Amino acid sequence: MKTNMETGTNLPTSSPPKSTIGILGWLKQNLFNNWYNSILTILSVLVLYFALKGTLTWVFTTAQWDIVADNFRLFMVGQFPVEEIWRIWLALSLVSLLFGLSAGIWRGTNLHLSVVLMGIYLIHILASFTSVNTKMWLGINIAILVVSFFTGPRIPKHKVVTILGWFLAFPITIFLVNGFGVLPEVSTNLWGGLLLTLLISIIAIVFAFPIGILLALGRTSKLPIIRYFCIFFIEFVRGIPLITVLFMAMLLLPLFLPEGIEINNVLRVMVACTLFTSAYMAENVRGGLQSIPNGQYEAAKAIGLNPIQSMTFIIMPQALRAVIPAIVGQSISMFKDTSLVAIVGLADILGIAQAVKSNPDYLGRIMEAYLFVALAYWVIAYSMSYASRRLEKQLGVGER
Amino acid sequence: MAKHSGTKVSTPFWRDKRIIPIILQLLFVILVIGISWYFINNAITALKEIGIKLGFGFLKNTASFNIGESLIEYSATDTYYRAVLVGLLNTVRVSLLGIIFATIIGFIVGIARLSSNWLVQRLASLYIEIFRNTPLLVQIFIWFFAVFLALPQIKQAISIGNFHLSNKGITMPWFVANSVTTAWLLALFIGIVLFIVLWKVMLKIQVNSGKRKYPLLWSIAGLALPIVLTWLFTQQGPVNIENPVMGNFNFEGGYTLTANFLAIFLALTIYTATYIAEIVRGGIMSVSKGQIEASKALGVKGSTTMRLIILPQAIRIIIPPLTSQYLNLTKNSSLAIAAGFPDLVAISETINNQTGRAFQAVVIMIIVYLVLSILTSIFMNIFNKKMQIVER
Structure with a gap:
């Protein structure tokens, strides 16, 4: 603890001591404030270094991701039949729509989750192994997410509609996935x-x-x-x-x-x-x-x-x-x-x-x-x- | 409840507040009995058709299947009853070891999570977030199939000193009792008694006289004295250490922790420790800040504050959720079946496959887990009560 005395008494307001500000000050306060914390820091850095190095080399060089x-x-x-897969995409689009609307209306956590969803879509659209069909559906989903985010707040009674949508999403999804005879039925064995x-x-x-x-x-x-x-x-x-x-x-x-x-x-x-x-x-x-x-x-x-x-x-x-x-x-x-x-x-x-x-x-x-x-x-x-x-x-x- | 309707005779019984609950409950009982009767009847007819008898008499028959590892003597000629016992002991073994190690890791990580060291704190959170949000079963599969089974064959085992790592597990040196083991055990017992007595006596003198009496040094001396004496008299260690030697197909001697056991044990410990860490953190944070400040003001140093001021208060908040984590760990040990470890569920499943007695196999599992759960709760409740009394 240094006081004003050391930096000069003639200054009424002096800046905080050098040892408590800046990167070095932060390091000193949070990582090296006493001897055992210093040892712990060094140990942690070593653990982190080797763990990260091992994992990253494995993920990017040794691992062969073609199994995935x-x-x-x-x-x-x-085993869901390929010709019926559009139904799952449709259900997913509904979820994207609701996420987009919620993100547009309430922001906050909903927005964060929608960004994560968007990230997942983007990763898959950029990945080399997804088919053209998949990329098209992913593109549609991204579009739905973005459009609903911006138009959501302008829809009349948007909150009621969105909450109602979330409640209906579950039965609609089940209906889409199963079909129940209206659409060709996909039995639960194939899910x-x-x-x-x-x-x-x-x-x-x-x-x-x-x-x-x-x-x-x-x-x-x-x-x-x-x-x-x-x-x-x-x-x-x-x-x-x-x-x-x-x-x-x-x-x-x-x-x-x-x-x-x-x-x-x-x-x-x-x-x-x-x-x-x-x-x-x-x-x-x-x-x-x-x-x-x-x-x-x-x-x-x-x-x-x-x-x-x-x-x-x-x-x-x-x-x-x-x-x-x-x-x-x-x-x-x-x-x-x-x-x-x-x-x-x-x-x-x-x-x-x-x-x-x-x-x-x-x-x-x-x-x-x-x-x-x-x-x-x-x-x-x-x-x-x-x-x-x-x-x-x-x-x-x-x-x- | 029945105050108002007591005097009026004219109230029809279907509006009488005393009668309605009874009628409702009667209806409920009839409904439950009816539905269960329907199901049980179906089951009895179905079982008759397949020709499987109810009852547990079959437990006396010869099991005629082998079990990979067992704490007691077991061979394929033993009875089903003994096979179940082997499974039960394996469940208890993996849960007990899991509880001990998960508690140790959990406390360390929980305290690290509150460390003043930024990096340590982040590392602890990273550990918690990674292992808490991945299913336990996936972790077991990773340990068993992707880590242990991927290790080299036993002939090419990776050896570090006398520890041998292969896809069969870890084989390590183990202790073998010798002629003076009993004497050593006796000496150790006396030493521990002396340790406790000296600690208490010297601490009391220190507190009463206000002078430093070094109770820890005294008690260590008390512990060391019988041990040194025994060594002088016998000139022999308490146990001999036996190193594993490569035989024809397997290591001979030493002790082997099988890959099946290690997979389930490591996964259980690492997974449950994350929950325990969060409980410990919550418990410590619930101790009011004034306590820490007061202790600092009295000049008590950091580690002593943690040991004597914070943990005793936090432990009371920690124990109830800790109990439920122990119960969870015991129940989760049933996933051992996924790694081929012969725990109770795995053996009941084998019995079911072999004899077709699905009903009995399920009943055995249920009874054992209910009893284990109740025992753990009772034990932790006693511990909890003991901790609470210290308060006032």
């Missing part, structure tokens, strides 16, 4: 790759949410039988690993159904993931319910609302708002956990990597395939957790 480039379509959509990973996690999260709310209400209910039933279900599911639930769905579900009714593997896994997530959702929602002070319940009663009304209009909105970050966190972990379906033999993005591995053409290049899968998961999971952190700050949940 050749099988890119498999990694993305699995695969990243598409399957995303669909399983989205379906699990969307359906687990209402079930979780019901379970949480049941667990806080005054009726003993319902309460114990919910406690039993929640604690049972939370006590066992997801892989056991998946095995249960694969091995036992067919036994429990009457003869003649068969549901295929993808649906079984979706049921299992939904039930599994709903137990965790229920605990999150219960946390929110417990954070609501008793006064809220009493006030709702005092103004003559019946229990259902007070729950829907007073308690739930507050409880859910308080646990949004926890729910997003749960969604991220569900998204990562969908990789487990590869163990029970589904062709999600990891399952595709496992399948490609057995091709003798790519012997010894499995690291490239796994790293690509890891990167795909990482980008999505990180974007979600980034959005969640921003949301948490905006809501100020953690700061009360």
Whole structure:
């Protein structure tokens, strides 16, 4: 700590001492402020240098990425019939449109996510292995993203339209992917790759949410039988690993159904993931319910609302708002956990990597395939957790 | 609840506040029983048709499959029951080791995340962000298929001293008990008792007299004394060290950590440590700043502040979420099946494939994991209570 005394007493306002400003000052303060920090810094630099050097040389010289480039379509959509792939592109365009609109209207986090999406499109449009058809669709998506970003705020009632669009996006996507007879049906057996990973996690999260709310209400209910039933279900599911639930769905579900009714593997896994997530959702929602002070319940009663009304209009909105970050966190972990379906033999993005591995053409290049899968998961999971952190700050949940 | 409707006789029962809940619950029970009866009935008919019996009597039959690694003696002629036990022990082994190492790494990274050193802090965040946002299963696959299986064959093993690294795992020197091991263990036990007693006594004297009494030096001396005495008397080390030697097909002697075990263990540890690090960081940050400033004002040095002021307060906030991470790690150890490590799930799956008894295999998995979860919770709750009492 140097004071004005050293730099000259005749100056009333002197600049801060040289050792605390500029790059050198910053280095001294943050990296070399005492002897053990200096040692730590040097060690960290060494670790970072060797790790970066090793990784970068491997990525750009040793690694042969054709295992990913050749099988890119498999990694993305699995065995989805080529002539129907336009439907997935259409669904993706809808998502781009909604991202563009949200980015234009709300800016902030939405804008950041849209930029990431744009980056992903650009990388693929520039990559050498994507076909002309793919490049065309990517170009359309980029155009949609940009146009909707600029026109979004000018559309009348833009906020209502966009939010409605997000709610409709899920059923429309499912309709487009499956077809349901209106379009030629693509059975769930053919869904695969990243598409399957995303669909399983989205379906699990969307359906687990209402079930979780019901379970949480049941667990806080005054009726003993319902309460114990919910406690039993929640604690049972939370006590066992997801892989056991998946095995249960694969091995036992067919036994429990009457003869003649068969549901295929993808649906079984979706049921299992939904039930599994709903137990965790229920605990999150219960946390929110417990954070609501008793006064809220009493006030709702005092103004003559019946229990259902007070729950829907007073308690739930507050409880859910308080646990949004926890729910997003749960969604991220569900998204990562969908990789487990590869163990029970589904062709999600990891399952595709496992399948490609057995091709003798790519012997010894499995690291490239796994790293690509890891990167795909990482980008999505990180974007979600980034959005969640921003949301948490905006809501100020953690700061009360 | 029933205050208002008690006196009126004329209230019809379907509007009586005492009756409605009972009717609702009855309906619920009937619904649940009906649905479960429907499903169970289907299952029983289906099982009859395939010709598989319920019940666990088959566990006494001969398993007739081999298991890669086991903590207890096991051969293909043993029973299914013993095979399940082997799987259970393997699950416990990998979870327990995972918990210990994940905790150590997690605490170090969590503290590093709050370091005043910018670079260390960034490195810790980088580690957390990379490994937290990639699925555990992908990490297991990378460790097993892309790292360990890509290592050279056992004949061309990479050797560093007596440590041999091959696609079968790591073979390293191991200890073998000798004639004086018991004496050494006894000496060690006495040493530890002396260490604790001396530490407590000297610390008390130091606190009471206010003079420096070096309790640590005293207790180390107490620990060293029986050990030195034993060495003087026996003139022999506590154990002999056995180095692995290359046999015909495999290393003989020493101890081998298989690639299967290492893959699942490393992935579990590295993945869970990121969560523990975030919990530790949150716990430390929740200790109010005044505590640190007060400790600085009293002239306590940095490491002592961390050890005696911050961590004891943070630990109380850390324990409950830490418990759920331990539970998660135990449950995640079920992914060992992906790396071919014979844990409980893998062995139940084998039993199912061999005998077709899907129902029993699933029930075994469920019971074991529920029991493990409950045991971990009970243990951590006891620890938690003990920590909380210290407060006031």
